[in-house]
Amino acid sequence: MIYGFIGVGNMASAILRGMAKSGRFPQGTLYGYNRTPKKAQALQEEMGLCLAESELDAARKTDVIVLAVKPQMLEGVLPKIAPALTPEKLIITIAAGKETGWYEARLGQVPVVRVMPNINARVGASVSALCGGAFAREEHLSLARAMFETVGAVYDVEERLFSAFSALGGASGAFVHLFIDALSSAGVQAGIPRALSQQIACQVVAGSARLTAESGQHPIALMDQVCSPGGTTIEGVHALKRLGFESAVHQAVKAVIEKDKQL
């Protein structure tokens, strides 16, 4: 199976590196075409990416066509790849906000798999949502799963929930960065040097996430275990609750979903 990425920007580069590193996609099976050749050429040197000469060339030479341009560029890209499409080709799109039906309306009865990864793919820690269009079969979904599993976890998510997923599994990464920065600057205020404080904050967030995921316990049960009666931690937890921490998170997720629906 030959894979062709149209658009070799931030996300595509992360996915291509993950695929190459996994050892499951041998040299000669990964193609890329980028509007500005420099980015694809850099990956050619780094990991042996094969270069396509145009959108059409990428579509012609490959079995799986991955659309990784910005959503507003798609309207121009689809007519260019259309002449190469056959029922055997699979389209995988990672573009935000465009439903599988949008592609089918423009390309006809082609199998389309929609995937929403996140930027943590850069360190192999993405969480990706995946769904198939009207003409996608289980084999197409399996193929897409195998690709995105090289950069993190993959979940089958109904397409109607993609908007919610893009808030919970995508934008929330920015919320976590904000939390890490707030924690680390509070550490600085308490006298810990900035670099050490940031490392500690990252470690705590990663460690607590791992404990919740691996213990299978409810996060509030885990929180209770570290809140001794009359102790120090419960004071901090109450301060956060009093200041509306949980409500702020709920409102932030809702705001992202609302905005996504307006686009």
Ligand SMILES: NC(=O)c1ccc[n+]([C@@H]2O[C@H](COP(=O)([O-])OP(=O)(O)OC[C@H]3O[C@@H](n4cnc5c(N)ncnc54)[C@H](OP(=O)(O)O)[C@@H]3O)[C@@H](O)[C@H]2O)c1
């Ligand atoms: N970044 C994320 O966290 C994230 C998460 C989930 C989904 N996505 C989706 O992933 C897609 C790519 O996002 P990104 O962040 O990787 O953007 P990006 O870094 O801007 O990459 C897009 C690439 O597409 C290239 N391009 C534009 N038109 C092209 C064309 N006609 N043919 C070939 N290449 C073309 C651009 O080339 P130039 O070098 O010439 O600009 C650029 O390198 C978007 O649809 C986005 O919604 C992104």
